[in-house]
Amino acid sequence: MKDDAVNPIIRKFVRNQNDIDIDRYSSKGGFGELYFGKRNVFDDRVALKFYELDAHGNGHEEAQLLKQINHENVLPIIDARVIDDKIAYYLTPEMSGGDLQNVIDNYIITSYVGITVVQKILTGLNELHKEPNRMVHRDLKTFNILVDLQDGVKTYLADFGTIKKLGSSSSSVTASQFTFLYRTPEAITSNQHLIESDIYQVGIILYQILGGNFPMNSPYQWLKGRHKKKYDSLDFWQKDAYLSNYLNELIIKGRLLDLNSLPKYVDNKLKTIIRTATRQDPNRRYQSCADFIKALFDYQKVVKDWWVDNNIVHGKCLKRGCLYRIVSKGGKLIAETSKNGTIWRKKFEGDIHSLIKQINEHNCAK
């Protein structure tokens, strides 16, 4: 299972299980060790997350929070047990799609599905924010969202290790230092995290899911022009500090996201939604999850579903199932339409933006 580096107590426990056939280990468990397996009695897949307890046997906060919050978009917890005076684990269902980053990397996500996923994230987040919970997640990112692809696309908020409760008279808590690129401007300038900071992080997720450029694993790619040259000329030990300063500056100035890198079908209205969610000033962002969801709802009902496959832009009318595609023929861009995906008829001609606009406005019933 490639878990040689894992604590031997956990490894022994995993191998001695009779009720669960544990067959996979993942190093993506954040602060805990993560295993997957099949429960023999129920014949379903589950995830086991092991975590450490302190000298007094405390450390169950994440499991207890998951138990406390019962919502269709929050990861459900099945059980939690202590296996040793220093180690415990909790059991949750295994999600077939894995985390959202895995889905973004390996599947074609249409604009409609992407927006729906973000709406679900916001619905789950609203459960944390609402009275009397008044909690902020502080580390929302694509790795902390789980997706189940078995029956449609179900979305779950996970990883509650960073959650904090807001005080009764306070609107902020200390910011989390965990994921650099998702840090908010207010986290950098004043080390505080607000409800609007969670909204900011969901705005980044929306940008990513729609296909915006966000090189998480190769921070070097964020550098451009003279900054790249400067970085290359630095000594090894200076590079990290330069890169983090540069990224901090991008975040503070609100230039982290390059909205022009989004696919062409992401129109100005949708870009405005992303921009509003990720504004530098928290007071100018959506003030609640409901406001953000409403903006997406209003947008979703007037546009077609879009995706890119093999460098061809595809569209679909969700109501009647009519298909559209934009192809280049004879040096010109044309939009074609089809009822069944086999016979395509030319419909419009023009530049990419006008074609997308015409398709969005096209009533295929006529």
Next chain:
Amino acid sequence: MKVIGIEIDNKRAICYAVEKDNHGSYINLTGKFKSLSIKDDYENSELRNFQSTIHTFFEGIVPQRIAVLKRQTKGRFASSAVSFKLEGLIQCYEDVEVEFVSPQTLKAYYKKNGCSISPQHNYQDKAVQLANYLLNT
């Protein structure tokens, strides 16, 4: 106390959420959620989305009372059938009982009482009156 007054106008639900604090001052909680409309009432996913969106709004506010302005169900001046679909979706909210207040009740109330809240936009007038009524009865 937090309340939400809702007027349904054809395909649009106009919401006004307000809180009366301990000092008797009114705080508008509506935010950007002034109205929510649907485009096509035969589109199942749109209706499901409408329900989920408006319920998320309710959950975020956690109101003590929610009321919808009653409309005529039959006769020459009956309201649009679509509006009753929206009304049903609003009624599906489980955390608070959704109440109904008739225009006649509101009219009678405002004959004797004034409205302490002024609407931000004219179209919110009825929803604001309803919210104010809920806070003071």
